[in-house]
Amino acid sequence: MSAIALISLCFGGGAEARPARHHAAQSDQHHRHHGPVLWPLEIPGGQYAPLKWSEVSGWTDDDPLPAFKTFRASCKPIVAQTVPPVEIKALGNSLLDPCKLARTAAISDTAKAREFFEQQFIPLQISRLGEDAGFVTGYYEPIVDGSRVQTDVYNVPVYRRPSNLFVRGFSQDASSLPNKGQVFRKIGRRKLVPYYDRGEIEDGAIAGRGLEVVWLKSQTDLLFIQIQGSARIHLEDGSVVRINYEAHNGYPYTPVGRVLIDRNIVPKDQMSMQRIREYMEQNPDAAKELRRQNRSYVFFREVALSKDDEAVGAQGVPLTAGRSIAVDKSLHVYGTPFFIAGKLPIESDVSNTPFHRLMVAQDTGSAIIGPARADLYFGAGAEAGRVAGRLKNPANFVMLLPKSLDPIARGKTVPLPEAKPTAVSAGALEAEAKSDAPQRARHHRRSRSRQ
Numbered sequence: 001m002s003a004i005a006l007i008s009l010c011f012g013g014g015a016e017a018r019p020a021r022h023h024a025a026q027s028d029q030h031h032r033h034h035g036p037v038l039w040p041l042e043i044p045g046g047q048y049a050p051l052k053w054s055e056v057s058g059w060t061d062d063d064p065l066p067a068f069k070t071f072r073a074s075c076k077p078i079v080a081q082t083v084p085p086v087e088i089k090a091l092g093n094s095l096l097d098p099c100k101l102a103r104t105a106a107i108s109d110t111a112k113a114r115e116f117f118e119q120q121f122i123p124l125q126i127s128r129l130g131e132d133a134g135f136v137t138g139y140y141e142p143i144v145d146g147s148r149v150q151t152d153v154y155n156v157p158v159y160r161r162p163s164n165l166f167v168r169g170f171s172q173d174a175s176s177l178p179n180k181g182q183v184f185r186k187i188g189r190r191k192l193v194p195y196y197d198r199g200e201i202e203d204g205a206i207a208g209r210g211l212e213v214v215w216l217k218s219q220t221d222l223l224f225i226q227i228q229g230s231a232r233i234h235l236e237d238g239s240v241v242r243i244n245y246e247a248h249n250g251y252p253y254t255p256v257g258r259v260l261i262d263r264n265i266v267p268k269d270q271m272s273m274q275r276i277r278e279y280m281e282q283n284p285d286a287a288k289e290l291r292r293q294n295r296s297y298v299f300f301r302e303v304a305l306s307k308d309d310e311a312v313g314a315q316g317v318p319l320t321a322g323r324s325i326a327v328d329k330s331l332h333v334y335g336t337p338f339f340i341a342g343k344l345p346i347e348s349d350v351s352n353t354p355f356h357r358l359m360v361a362q363d364t365g366s367a368i369i370g371p372a373r374a375d376l377y378f379g380a381g382a383e384a385g386r387v388a389g390r391l392k393n394p395a396n397f398v399m400l401l402p403k404s405l406d407p408i409a410r411g412k413t414v415p416l417p418e419a420k421p422t423a424v425s426a427g428a429l430e431a432e433a434k435s436d437a438p439q440r441a442r443h444h445r446r447s448r449s450r451q
Contacts, residue, residue, distance in 0.1 A: 041090040041405070043126070043331055046371030048399070051123040056398055058341045058356025059123075067337065067358035068102070068113040070323040074335035074360055075099035077316055091333045094402040099335065117358070121400035123339065127372045134372025134397040136340065138388030139228050139326065139365070141311045141380035144221045146214040146233035146241065154215035156222050158233075161247040161299040162206050165195055179366050183250025195249040197295035202288075213302055214241055220280045223256075223291055224273065224385075226298035229365065230311040232380060240307035243300040251295035253366050259293045272349070273389030296366075311380070313363030321379030326363035331371055332399075336361045340374065342395030349390055358400075372397040 041048065053059060078099045098120040107113050127134055147154035166184045167177050177183075184192040196205040202219065214233050216222055225231040225243075233241040257276050260266040266275050280287035303312065310318040313326070315334035325338065337360050343352035359376065368375055376391065378384040 041401075043090045043371050045129050046126055046331070047129050048127075049125045050401075051125055051398065053118050053123060056123045056339060057396070058354070059339060061354075061356045062339075062358055063110050063113075064117055064358050065107075065110050065113040066320065066323050067360060068107055068116060070320040070360045070362070071099075071335065071337055072102045073317045073320070074315060074362055075102050078335050079103055089331065089333050091336060091402065091405070094404050095333060095335050097404060098402055117337065117400060119403075121337065121402055123398045124401045126397050126399045128370050131372075133342075133394040134340075134370075134374070136342065136344070136374050136376055136391055136393055136395045138378055138391035139375045140378045140384035140388040141230050141232060142221070142225050142228055142385060143232045143234065143381050144216060144225070146216050146235060148214060148235060148241075150212070150215050154217055156216040156219055157207070157212040158214050158216060158222060158225070158243060159201070159206060159211045159299050160213050160301055162209065162211055165247060165249070165299075166192060167250075177247045179245070179248060179364065181250065183248065194251075196297075197249065197251055197292075198297045199292040199295070201249070201297050202292070213243060213300055219291060220277060220287065223280075223294075224277070225300075226296075229298070229363075231300075232307065242303045242305040242307075242309070242311075244303045244312060245298060246301040247299045248366070249295075249297040249299075251297070253296045254294040255367070256290050256294055259290060271392070274386060311377075313377075315362045317362055319362055319377050320360075321377060321384065322357070323359050324362045324377040325359045326365045326368050326375035326377070327361040328368050328370055328373060329364040332361050334361055337400040338374065339398040339400070340376070340395050341398075342393055344393050344395070345390040346387060355395070 075095070075098075078093075078095055081093075081096075101120065102116065105112075105116065107116055145154075146158075150157070161177075162185075164185045166186060167174075167181065168184075170177055183195045185195045186192055214235075216225075216233075229245040231243050233243065235241060257266070257271045257273075260276065260279065261268050261271055266279065280290065305312070310320065313319045313324060313334075314329065325340070327336075327338075337358055339356070339358050341356045344355045345351050346353035346355065359374070361374075363375070363377065365375055374395075374397070376388070378388045
């Protein structure tokens, strides 16, 4: 079976797998004598094409050394893993071998870092089925002022996970809960109902239970922290409190920016996080109603990080500004390198800055859905927020596939099929039957004699 035929079987008709056709067909032509190729990847809703490194546009424009250091950080939990992951994903545990090498390799310059990735991986162009490119947004870690106690200035609470929050299949004291799916609260001993939504929580549904981690100045600050998933809270005494995502209330995330676009309040081509903040600050009453269009609500935990440490992503390792990405965790394995290329508004709202960068999957988000969808992490603070808030752009995704999953290499180990029987004429068959008749008779007689 050719690679393109298998792609069609896994993901649908061949017409929808156009980006995979040229390269997959070419590989099949050069290696078809090795027998059938069993492609190991099954990425729902995705299409892919193996590339040569020389075909990865912008690959030589990037310095892969920072990406190697980020990848090596991701390798620590991968190498330490003693039990295979429960979830079955395309890459499985195939990152283990390159991770073991990365943890011991003495790599300190660009050339060696590039050589490492080229020797350990093959590039795989990936996109959503029927689409030519993926899509990127940006995120960052807000830095805001806050207080340990409620005051006239700081009166918006940041809540930790309530004790009456339930997720089926998880204990109440579980260290981590899924960031998608239904969430309940218990009434009485047995009855479960959906958890409070944003409006109910803002109106005080869980107030007075000692759940407050810190207090902020505004609901707008809290909303943006909930969207980003972490924050640095500067207290009046100069100390810093670090908070990270802990749980959510079970309602799907609704982008408030989309609501403003649908209501013709902000044109689509002008939408950014800064425009959302400006609208909310200028229209406090309307902002309250707008926030409640997003019924999702996020709870936080305080984490033991210094004021200068980077935020910790869902993989459990510190993020690297400009090198870490959030991906769809239902499809991708944390630690997977992706080369992302496009023209992004990095320098200004209207710029098309060339972007060619090797990045590593270390985080996730409820709005990050699909095989070629990523949130690029830009660091902490206002400037990182301005850059991240501008991004909503198409980009090309190249996933780095460990060579242990190389379909061509795997094809070489598949046994050759048995030779097909050659065509025989009717006359030859008749002559063979006549010549074989005495032998069959002798066999028949010997069989009878033993009876």
